[in-house]
Amino acid sequence: MGRNRLNLAIGLGATCSGCDITIVDLAEYLPKVLSSVNIAFWPTAADLKLKDLEAMANGSIDLCLYHGAIVNEENAEMARLLRRKSKLMVAFGSCACFGGVPGLANLATKDSLLETVYGTPSTDNPKGLKPQGEALVGEYRMAVPKRLDAVLPLSGVVEVDYSIPGCPPQTSQVKDAFEAILSSDLPPRGSVIGPAKNLCDECPRKREGKSISKIVRAHETIADQERCLLDQGILCMGPATRAGCDAKCIKANMRCEGCMGPPDGVGDQGAKMLGAIASILGLEGEDKMSEEDVARLMDGIVDPVGLFYLFSLPSSILRRRLWEV
Amino acid sequence: MIENRKGDWFEPRILGFLCNWCSYAAADLAGMSRMEYPPNIRCVRVMCSGRVEPSFVLEALREGYDGVLIAGCHPPSDCHYQSGNLKARRRYYLLRKLLRELGINPDRVRLEWASASEGQRFAEIVKDFTERLRRLGPSPLKVKRVGAE
Amino acid sequence: MGPGREIEIYPASRLEGHAKISIFLDEEGGVRDAFFQILELRGFEEFCKGRLVEEMPRITPRICGVCPWAHHLASAKAADAVYGVEPTETAEKVREMGYSAFFVHDHLLHFYLLALPDFVPGPSAPPAERNVVGLLNKVGQELGGRLLRAFGYAHEIQEIVGGRSTHPVFCLPGGISRPITEEERARIEGMAKYLLEFSESTLGLFKKTVLKDEKYSKMILEDKNVNRVNSLAMVGEGDSLSLLRGKLKAVDPDGRAIDIFEPKDYLDHISEHVEPWTYSKFTFLKPLGWRGLVDGEGSGIYRVGPLARFNVIDRIPTPRAQGAFEEMFEVLEKPCHSTFAYHWARVIETLYAAERFMELVEDPSITNGDIRNIPAGPRGRGVGVVEAPRGVLIHDYTSDGEGRIRELNLIVPTTHNNSVICMSVRNAARSLIRAGSVEEGLLNEVEMAFRAYDPCLACATHTAPGQLPLKIEIFDSRGSLLKEISRP
Numbered sequence A: 001m002g003r004n005r006l007n008l009a010i011g012l013g014a015t016c017s018g019c020d021i022t023i024v025d026l027a028e029y030l031p032k033v034l035s036s037v038n039i040a041f042w043p044t045a046a047d048l049k050l051k052d053l054e055a056m057a058n059g060s061i062d063l064c065l066y067h068g069a070i071v072n073e074e075n076a077e078m079a080r081l082l083r084r085k086s087k088l089m090v091a092f093g094s095c096a097c098f099g100g101v102p103g104l105a106n107l108a109t110k111d112s113l114l115e116t117v118y119g120t121p122s123t124d125n126p127k128g129l130k131p132q133g134e135a136l137v138g139e140y141r142m143a144v145p146k147r148l149d150a151v152l153p154l155s156g157v158v159e160v161d162y163s164i165p166g167c168p169p170q171t172s173q174v175k176d177a178f179e180a181i182l183s184s185d186l187p188p189r190g191s192v193i194g195p196a197k198n199l200c201d202e203c204p205r206k207r208e209g210k211s212i213s214k215i216v217r218a219h220e221t222i223a224d225q226e227r228c229l230l231d232q233g234i235l236c237m238g239p240a241t242r243a244g245c246d247a248k249c250i251k252a253n254m255r256c257e258g259c260m261g262p263p264d265g266v267g268d269q270g271a272k273m274l275g276a277i278a279s280i281l282g283l284e285g286e287d288k289m290s291e292e293d294v295a296r297l298m299d300g301i302v303d304p305v306g307l308f309y310l311f312s313l314p315s316s317i318l319r320r321r322l323w324e325v
Numbered sequence B: 001m002i003e004n005r006k007g008d009w010f011e012p013r014i015l016g017f018l019c020n021w022c023s024y025a026a027a028d029l030a031g032m033s034r035m036e037y038p039p040n041i042r043c044v045r046v047m048c049s050g051r052v053e054p055s056f057v058l059e060a061l062r063e064g065y066d067g068v069l070i071a072g073c074h075p076p077s078d079c080h081y082q083s084g085n086l087k088a089r090r091r092y093y094l095l096r097k098l099l100r101e102l103g104i105n106p107d108r109v110r111l112e113w114a115s116a117s118e119g120q121r122f123a124e125i126v127k128d129f130t131e132r133l134r135r136l137g138p139s140p141l142k143v144k145r146v147g148a149e
Numbered sequence C: 001m002g003p004g005r006e007i008e009i010y011p012a013s014r015l016e017g018h019a020k021i022s023i024f025l026d027e028e029g030g031v032r033d034a035f036f037q038i039l040e041l042r043g044f045e046e047f048c049k050g051r052l053v054e055e056m057p058r059i060t061p062r063i064c065g066v067c068p069w070a071h072h073l074a075s076a077k078a079a080d081a082v083y084g085v086e087p088t089e090t091a092e093k094v095r096e097m098g099y100s101a102f103f104v105h106d107h108l109l110h111f112y113l114l115a116l117p118d119f120v121p122g123p124s125a126p127p128a129e130r131n132v133v134g135l136l137n138k139v140g141q142e143l144g145g146r147l148l149r150a151f152g153y154a155h156e157i158q159e160i161v162g163g164r165s166t167h168p169v170f171c172l173p174g175g176i177s178r179p180i181t182e183e184e185r186a187r188i189e190g191m192a193k194y195l196l197e198f199s200e201s202t203l204g205l206f207k208k209t210v211l212k213d214e215k216y217s218k219m220i221l222e223d224k225n226v227n228r229v230n231s232l233a234m235v236g237e238g239d240s241l242s243l244l245r246g247k248l249k250a251v252d253p254d255g256r257a258i259d260i261f262e263p264k265d266y267l268d269h270i271s272e273h274v275e276p277w278t279y280s281k282f283t284f285l286k287p288l289g290w291r292g293l294v295d296g297e298g299s300g301i302y303r304v305g306p307l308a309r310f311n312v313i314d315r316i317p318t319p320r321a322q323g324a325f326e327e328m329f330e331v332l333e334k335p336c337h338s339t340f341a342y343h344w345a346r347v348i349e350t351l352y353a354a355e356r357f358m359e360l361v362e363d364p365s366i367t368n369g370d371i372r373n374i375p376a377g378p379r380g381r382g383v384g385v386v387e388a389p390r391g392v393l394i395h396d397y398t399s400d401g402e403g404r405i406r407e408l409n410l411i412v413p414t415t416h417n418n419s420v421i422c423m424s425v426r427n428a429a430r431s432l433i434r435a436g437s438v439e440e441g442l443l444n445e446v447e448m449a450f451r452a453y454d455p456c457l458a459c460a461t462h463t464a465p466g467q468l469p470l471k472i473e474i475f476d477s478r479g480s481l482l483k484e485i486s487r488p
């Protein structure tokens, strides 16, 4: 650990704050981190002085961890400002890395989203108001930031030096990442700080990886705790997901939902999973299957987008829904 | 040229992933025998239809192709790698489902079988696909590129 | 810029995204109005459509990383209802055990990291001290160490029970994903004992530092920042405190019961109002209607959260917390409207959750293998309601025949409290801005007022050197900047 304290900034966009909590959850390790950094900027915890931040010299922040997705112009502006001020810009958590769960908003249009939120059955909204941009309230002019047309990952607006994925990143990952950063023991720029391989690689379960004859939904069975979930027909995202979380959900006997995003060499997590599942689903007796049989089998996957792209839609190849059909 | 639904004239662009052993040979045959088929397709030779990753298809669509053709050896047993074509078939059904959920007409992707001797069949597939795509109109990805650059 | 002068406090605090306070002055420099604006929207009600019902308990915690367990449980209950399946007895107990540990954790976080720094180093202490580091220095390394240990334990317990502590994964329609082993139970029991003791000593600390301190006890007893509104909370049997099961009950500002209903019928009793200047809606009691941001007789506005729960319930089902509850209402009137009393209620609830947690971990059936009832197909609509640390949380799903969400509605605690937070902020501004001059304590007063309600996501505040960010800009009537006030 260097003698000079690192100038640390923690920036945020559209976030659930779970990523902040992960840093707090470092618990006993926290003082060690705090003693080796100087917090230059952390809106959740430290005094936010946007002016001060603007006044800082470019590059004067050594490390910026940015969490949350980019959903409005203000998020984008904050990201750009922090990028100018920071030597290292790190996308922290899956929202910043890939768009995350709020990135599912790319399945809707901005209008339909506002329409739905301000038109729920409990909403009494006779005038059909939809907060967006400026509003004149009596004689006061007030504004809420406008949403962008599509949710973006951090890399959609600025150059990102490193990524620490996870929703949220696990404390062990954060510790390792801090160690790596504090000791300047870093992989090449642009990489993900974490293992390169997929989750199956660190999964403790027995995997045969042969054929599955049908999809089993999580609530339809009590999964065997020893055998690979995918082998049991449960759509575990392990094959298309980066290792590094210590197989947390698997140990809780639940399918991996893919929060770590794709492993090295995989651009599109959903497409990867789609390929993986198609290789084993209906493998046995494949030559005897009719087209209808195959179609029916695949219909067992009821929500492919929600299952395969829960965290990565904005950084997938297609990025969002279109409206042809 | 045919007028599409929206009243515009347009020539669809198709990317074809053709397996080396059957369909690429069929395309070759069609070409050499000077069979008439539309020039709208660009062919990529792959070793087997089972080699076509779903991401290849998505990339092609993002690049603005209006349609993607995957062609391989006849099932069940003509594939030179035993069952690559059957794997391709399963992927294809799942991919169609995914495209529908993402608001893209699944008919923009097509899976066909053509053996090395079926030059004529290949030509007809391309003709038919081209016409169908004309009717569908330009890819929605071409009309509006998504995300902010 | 409107007429008069405008003061902007930006950003006020973390709350479902960014928030801001805009204060408008009249020609005489008094406060004409003040607005608490929520500036971000993610739109879960839209993009959860089409998702699988059984996945919702894993998706919705991403609404808030501070109270993910509340969303996980509310969602699980809604999913149970969609599938028409009751969790097994063991599953119910394990769910509640995990939830109790979360509740202790969340309340402790709030109390030590958010609320206490206002009281211990004191609101006028230099900013560098008004945070957890300053707090630890003041209360001593010994307590600091114990506090971090408590957080560490709570984190570990949630991870054992829930799979992950932030964004747990273990609930499925009809129960939970796997049984707790005896080994795990024993490990949890050890930590539970510690948390129970720690919760008890926290109550002691609160009494010693806050109630015994003349200035602060005055703040609670003679709070200027009082809004007389209704209270809404879940009640268990005999109108007892209950976090996961029961009916919803509302009492008026004088404590008279005015409504009681099954959670699934909430649409007949609660409604939400929309304003164009904030992304957050404003709930109100439907029979009373929306009359604007006003309190008192006949207003439909209500509050939720620890103090609201205490105003609504008659008793707490665990002995030590019940004692503390009685003690609190010997000192305070019931119902109580002082926002600072939220902190008192919160430390008592921490004790309740810790006691409840202890009961469950000692229950021999907690390690049973009977963890789930497997449902048949989905049946349509399901509503799940829980008491989140910050108040009533409602998840309402309608499924199609394939178990995909067709329609959903979510009402989070901050929405229930939105009106009363707005009014608190306005009160604070009015009491401290006169003739265009801003009294010193404005920032603190405003902060402390809405910190009592703990707008979601603010929990992590004060964890590191620093403090809640506030800035005031004063503009003249033509909109040019006259003066800027921010902390040193």
Ligand code: SF4
Binding pocket: A014, A015, A016, A017, A018, A019, A067, A068, A092, A093, A094, A095, A096, A100, A101, A166, A167, A168, A169, C062, C065
């Ligand atoms: S990555 Fe997950 S934990 Fe982090 S902000 Fe996004 S939703 Fe929250």
Ligand code: SF4
Binding pocket: A199, A200, A201, A203, A204, A205, A207, A227, A228, A229, A230, A231, A236, A237, A238, A239, A250, A256
């Ligand atoms: S698919 Fe899932 S359960 Fe199976 S080995 Fe991979 S990570 Fe483990």
Ligand code: SF4
Binding pocket: A167, A199, A241, A242, A245, A246, A247, A248, A249, A250, A255, A256, A257, A258, A259, A260, A261
């Ligand atoms: S198992 Fe999968 S979903 Fe769970 S924490 Fe790990 S990567 Fe994320």
Ligand code: FES
Binding pocket: B019, B020, B021, B022, B023, B047, B048, B049, B050, B071, B072, B073, B078, B079, B080, B081, B082, B083, B084, B085
């Ligand atoms: S080799 Fe032609 S499809 Fe496999």
